[in-house]
Amino acid sequence: MAASGDIGIVAPVQLRFDDTLILQSGKALDGFDLTMESYGDLNGDRSNAVLVCHALSGNHHAAGRHDPADRKAGWWDAHIGPGKAIDTNRFYVVCINNIGGCDGSTGPNTLNPETERPWGPDFPQVTVEDWVHTQALLADRLGIDAWAAVVGGSLGGMQALHWATHYPDRVRNCVALAAAPKLTAQNIAFNEIARQAILADPNWLAGHYQQASLTPTRGLSLARMVGHLTYMSADGMSDRFGREVRENPAGPTSEQEMVFQVESYLRYQGKQFSTRFDANTYLLMTRALDRFDITNGFAGSLTTAMAATRSRMFIVAFSSDWRFSPARSRELVDALLASGRPVTYAEIQTDAGHDAFLLDEPHYTDLFRAWMAKVAI
DSSP states (O other), X not given: OOOOOOOOBOOOEEEEEXXXXXXXXXXXXXXXXXXXXXXXXXXXXXXXXXXXXXXXXXXXXXXXXXXXTOSSOOTTTTTEETTSSEETTTOEEEEEEOTTOSSSSSSTTSEETTTTEEOGGGSOOOOHHHHHHHHHHHHHHHTOSSBSEEEEETHHXXXXXHHHHHSGGGBSEEEEESOOSBOOHXXXXXXXXXXXXXXXXXXXXXXXXXXXXXXXXXXXXXXXXXXHHHHSOHHHHHHXXXXXXXXXXXXXXXXXXXXXXXXXXXXXXXXHHHHHSOHHHHHHHHHHHHHOBTTTTTTTOHXXXXXXXXXXXXXXEETTOSSSOHHHHHHHHHHHHHTTXXXXXXXXXXXXXXXXXXXXXXXXXXXHHHHHHTOOO
């Protein structure tokens, strides 16, 4: 299905918060910056604001382009814009680069005011709870008492769930796509393999690589290759790549030089990621993902946690997503039903794997648009 309309050229904004931020770890930041983008217009009573929460490798640039020459739009441009699911003719849409990120918000690659050097590995560990807290502070700054909707996929969906359970009066609608109440041991294991790839890079330098003007490129590339592999499905990979060998007009000179298309694709993804993402941020983000558990503060009970919600809930899973399987989404649905809370659930049939929530697939797109159309403003 073709996208409805483009947002056009957008520009990020950096906001300064001077108050001391006490993190869940007990450590403090003496002020912090948040970089954000917004799309659409905030209405007079500030009731049409939608918060989009980004996933592990995302940032504030969710839609539109920063320059007319940009070949690629924001990471969720398929679903944000005029006439799209998150319709900017109706909604004022906000997306933030979370603290600990590497795209303008205070994080490991920004300056530590005490040392006047990059924070690097000394930046304190952040959590989903910390991210949502700072998002609430941003809402206060913008004069938004309650979001019309909080929306996110994967790690972004976990933030949406935390909003719904911990700030129930400030969220009227919650959309959690390809998310889970907490990670499985297998998911944590994949994240640890990715972290170890970074830590084993000779340019890691105990996380102080920026001071030596180096980047643990190889480790970051391997981490991304592992992660990207888990976001795809076996059928999707077979359909896309099969056992095809990369085209080479000169032909391989030895068996060792043969490169399958899937190898070439993963190498490209790893290389591209290593040029734009910070290794310390990757470690912080994956650890935050590992530590998330929506039942924290609710005596370990998912039903009790879901009973705390007051919002209209939309839970979406994707059939071929084995990283955050439909079974994990159904846990959320069952807990919502058991607690008497309203919920809409959809399981989309697709070969696209975990990354399906980012894509413009007809059934998914139509359901998402129809559900968001019923969000009252």
